[in-house]
Every structure is written in structure tokens, then in C-alpha cells.
């Protein structure tokens with residue numbers, strides 16, 4: 004394990020892109036004006052030479068909102084029976100999300116790519132003045148680049164600790180909390196997002212083999228990462244939560260999948276790991292019912308990340324075919340939901356979220372609408 008506390012001022016290629024973009028759109032605070040209603044289409048998401056996806060928000064003047072206008076108001080409407088929205092109350096709702104994060108320390112596993120990376124920036128943008136992020140994954144250099152890019156974008160109000168951690172290694176997981184610098188020890192929010200593999204490009208699921216032909220190594224790596232790893236990280240962090248008043252406090256967000264609800268042929272191990280995450284999450288919520296610990300699950304449908312590339316063992320053409328004729332979710336879409344869930348009032352637990360792109364209604368071709376040429 005490698006805990007790095009080096010300042011993240013280094014201007015990586017990613018950070019340089021970020022700076023260019025930040026300059027182009029002006030200060031972060033103004034880019035997040037909650038009242039913006041622009042509807043022009045977003046420009047293409049920028050990629051660095053390292054292939055890293057720079058968070059799309061900074062490049063999307065049309066969508067600089069914490070919660071886009073068409074999706075952010077159901078809870079607000081419930082609180083305003085006459086549906087009488089005003090600018091002041093609208094701003095207050097958005098601002099309170101950031102206020103609820105102030106002073107918090109957030110640990111994100113699997114933060115070097117995809118949804119984890121998007122969460123890191125989304126949290127930073129929600130509370131750019133007073134936040135600590137522990138970004139964990141195996142690819143420490145990538146994490147450092149991401150940390151530098153976030154600092155470049157939001158400033159140094161967000162303190163970031165890049166942490167090299169392989170969640171599938173129980174010894175590393177057991178040790179990491181004790182080795183955190185004091186400033187980062189008091190974890191408030193755990194995002195259990197890391198997922199799977201021995202492949203250097205990471206990912207959540209290996210292969211599409213059917214039972215009878217599944218390599219033992221693939222079974223083990225998926226369970227060690229997606230299930231045992233998630234449970235071990237949770238157990239490492241829970242003592243911090245339990246030490247707080249009222250039996251304990253803190254937030255756990257476990258990233259599951261539609262695959263944990265609807266098993267499909269060719270995904271038996273991945274589906275089984277995500278079903279296990281679901282059971283563990285539900286049990287934990289029941290076990291902590293007398294505390295102020297909030298246990299939440301977020302289950303994405305199709306999201307375009309490295310995930311499919313890993314699944315098809317590096318075959319990019321096959322991975323791209325997964326999304327042919329349909330528009331998948333982006334990692335940012337999931338990150339927005341996670342930040343929203345975590346920033347509800349302490350007494351509100353968004354226990355279970357299932358998120359699809361509009362053309363998806365479940366697993367398999369029958370539940371995915373694709374345009375044909």
C-alpha cells in the first residue's frame with residue numbers, strides 16, 4: 004500500500020487540459036449557477052493523451068448544474084405543495100447540498116476510472132471550499148493525475164489524498180485506516196465502488212463464459228474484489244462510524260448493478276457478486292438501524308466506462324458494440340445521483356437507487372431499445 008500525501012500541484016497532461024477548460028468556462032463557482040437553464044448541446048467529452056476521461060461537467064456550459072434542471076426538483080416539489088418555485092428557494096436547496104458536505108472526509112474506492120473518478124470531481128464541485136477526498140485504487144499514478152486535475156479545477160479547498168489500495172488484498176485493507184494521516188482519518192462517507200480484476204486496465208467483470216467454462220482465477224478475482232473487498236473495506240471503516248455519538252454516524256454507498264437484480268446468461272459470477280453486494284447492503288442497513296449510519300445502494304444500468312473493455316478482455320470493438328444504437332449513461336450521471344443521495348437531510352436515507360438510460364428497462368436485448376441504421 005502506498006499512501007501519498009504529496010501536494011497535487013504537479014501539472015500533469017490531464018491537469019493542463021483541465022486548466023484550459025476551466026479558463027474557457029470561467030470560475031467553477033459561476034459554472035455551477037443553480038439557475039442556469041441553457042439547453043445547447045454539450046461539446047464532446049475531452050480525453051487526454053493518457054485516455055483519461057476528464058469530467059464532462061467542466062466542458063459543458065449547458066449543464067453546469069449539480070442536478071440538471073429536468074431532474075433535480077421532485078423532492079423540492081414535495082416540500083412546496085403549491086409547487087411555487089422561486090429563485091431563492093431553488094438556490095437554497097442546491098446550496099444546502101454543499102453545506103451538508105462541509106468538513107467531511109470521503110473515501111472513494113476505484114477512483115482511478117469511470118464512476119469512481121466522476122464521483123471524486125462531483126463531490127469536489129459540490130463542496131469546493133471544505134472537503135477531504137481519499138481517492139483509492141491500484142493505479143496510483145492515475146489517481147495522482149486525477150487529484151491534480153481536481154485541484155486545478157476547484158482549488159485547494161478540497162484536500163486530496165491519493166491512496167494506492169488493492170481492495171482484494173485483505174492485509175492492505177486491514178492496514179490502511181491505521182496508516183491514514185490524521186487529517187484524513189475521520190472518514191464520514193464511504194463510496195464502495197471498486198470492482199474487479201487483475202487486468203491492468205481494471206474493470207468490474209471478466210469475460211462472458213458460462214458455468215462449466217469459467218476459469219477459477221476469474222471467479223476468485225471477481226469475488227475477492229467485488230464482494231470480499233467491499234465487505235473488508237466496510238469493516239475497516241465502520242469502527243470510525245461506530246465511535247460517533249448516538250450509536251454511530253456516517254454514510255456507506257455500495258455500488259451494485261442491475262446485474263444484481265436480474266441475472267443473465269454469461270454473467271453468472273458477476274451477477275452473483277452484485278447480488279451478494281445487495282444482500283450485504285440490506286443486512287447492514289438492518290444491523291445499523293439504531294444508529295445514524297446511512298446505508299445506501301446505487302445500481303446502474305448501462306454506463307460507458309472501461310468496464311466493457313475489461314469484460315471483453317481488451318477487445319474495444321466488441322466493447323463499443325455494447326452501446327451500438329443507444330446512448331448509455333455517463334459516469335457523471337451516476338456520480339450526480341450519488342452526491343444527491345449523500346447530501347439529503349441526515350434523517351433521509353435514499354436506500355436504493357436503480358438508474359437506467361431512457362432506452363433501457365432491464366437486462367438483455369428485450370429491455371434495450373436500439374436504433375438500427
Ligand SMILES: NC(=O)c1ccc[n+]([C@@H]2O[C@H](COP(=O)([O-])OP(=O)(O)OC[C@H]3O[C@@H](n4cnc5c(N)ncnc54)[C@H](OP(=O)(O)O)[C@@H]3O)[C@@H](O)[C@H]2O)c1
Pocket residue numbers: 112113114115116117118119139140141142143168169170171195196197198199200203204205206207228258259260261302303304305306307308309310311313334
Ligand atoms: N459501467 C457499467 O455499465 C456499470 C453498470 C452497473 C454497475 N457498475 C458498477 O459501477 C462500479 C464502477 O464501475 P465502472 O464502470 O466505473 O468501472 P471501471 O471504469 O472499470 O473502473 C473500475 C475501478 O475499480 C478499480 N479497481 C479494480 N480492481 C480494484 C482493486 N482490486 N482494488 C482497488 N480498486 C480496484 C479500478 O482502478 P485500478 O485498476 O486502478 O485499481 C477502477 O478505478 C462497479 O462497482 C461496477 O460494477 C458499472
